[in-house]
Amino acid sequence: MSYYKEIKLESWAEYKELAERSRLEWIFRGQANSAWDLTTTLERSDILINYPEFEDKHLLEFQKGAKFYLENEKLPTTLLEWFSMLQHFGAPSRLLDFTKSPYIAAYFAFEQANSDTEEIAIWIVNKIFLAQKAAYYLESKIGYPYYEDNYAYNDIVFERVYDKSKEGDLNCIIPVEPSNLNHRYFLQQSIFLCQCNPHEKLVSQFDFLGNIKHQTIMKVTIPASQKKIAIRDMIKMNITRATIFPGLDGFAKSLVIKYSNLSNFGDTGDTLKYAQERGLT
Numbered sequence: 001m002s003y004y005k006e007i008k009l010e011s012w013a014e015y016k017e018l019a020e021r022s023r024l025e026w027i028f029r030g031q032a033n034s035a036w037d038l039t040t041t042l043e044r045s046d047i048l049i050n051y052p053e054f055e056d057k058h059l060l061e062f063q064k065g066a067k068f069y070l071e072n073e074k075l076p077t078t079l080l081e082w083f084s085m086l087q088h089f090g091a092p093s094r095l096l097d098f099t100k101s102p103y104i105a106a107y108f109a110f111e112q113a114n115s116d117t118e119e120i121a122i123w124i125v126n127k128i129f130l131a132q133k134a135a136y137y138l139e140s141k142i143g144y145p146y147y148e149d150n151y152a153y154n155d156i157v158f159e160r161v162y163d164k165s166k167e168g169d170l171n172c173i174i175p176v177e178p179s180n181l182n183h184r185y186f187l188q189q190s191i192f193l194c195q196c197n198p199h200e201k202l203v204s205q206f207d208f209l210g211n212i213k214h215q216t217i218m219k220v221t222i223p224a225s226q227k228k229i230a231i232r233d234m235i236k237m238n239i240t241r242a243t244i245f246p247g248l249d250g251f252a253k254s255l256v257i258k259y260s261n262l263s264n265f266g267d268t269g270d271t272l273k274y275a276q277e278r279g280l281t
Contacts, residue, residue, distance in 0.1 A: 003206045004217040012226040019102035025128040027098040027191050030109030034119035034221045038202055040195050045092040048199055078155035080178040095192040104188055107239050110227045117224040127151050127175040129216040134174045137208050152177035152191055161196055170196040172208040188244050
């Protein structure tokens with residue numbers, strides 16, 4: 001039996017309707033191919049198979065080198081902040097990126113979809129169900145893990161989970177959010193799912209949810225053919241690579257995406273016909 005509930009949509013308009021009805025406790029992840037499962041970069045790297053101590057060694061080396069690239073006031077101060085920075089720069093990490101915005105998740109999915117993609121996927125997780133169920137699970141392992149008002153675990157809980165995970169008996173997934181986000185993650189409204197046991201597949205660790213898995217995890221699929229419609233709509237919302245990837249590189253790439261998804265002549269003709277029929281021109 002699947003660990004998630006699947007919702008198949010036929011259009012971008014249907015997704016917008018779902019997004020407008022989304023709940024505050026929902027968090028989202030966009031993936032450019034609906035066939036892809038939920039996996040962390042650490043899991044995909046397979047590095048722990050031959051190097052079980054990788055996380056500690058890699059983190060220490062990263063901390064030593066980061067001071068040569070960042071000003072002192074920009075250096076992380078907690079373990080979770082360090083891990084979110086590792087994730088930010090593409091290093092293997094037990095964190096999985098999510099966002100609080102259904103539209104930012106959709107942008108990531110559609111932007112990266114190519115001509116071979118049939119469907120994109122937006123994963124939706126109910127962070128309240130996840131946090132509450134994790135609290136019961138972790139109580140006997142690390143003591144009751146108090147979460148913040150936004151139902152995400154903080155830097156202190158992450159450090160306790162990280163230390164306990166070295167014993168290999170934590171098999172659950174928790175939502176985490178560092179106290180201080182970097183600029184890019186702030187703009188992307190980021191939050192993370194944390195793989196508590198890095199040696200086990202992330203999806204298998206959802207088993208701790210028991211009979212509420214399908215209430216907690218959903219996968220929404222949309223035809224990739226809706227890409228141009230979706231990207232043009234999100235540009236109007238000011239959701240572009242330039243606004244969620246600060247810097248000149250994000251701005252430059254946003255121009256390519258913008259012009260690649262402009263209306264063609266037929267689309268423009270349809271728009272003019274629509275306007276004329278309604279006395280708008």
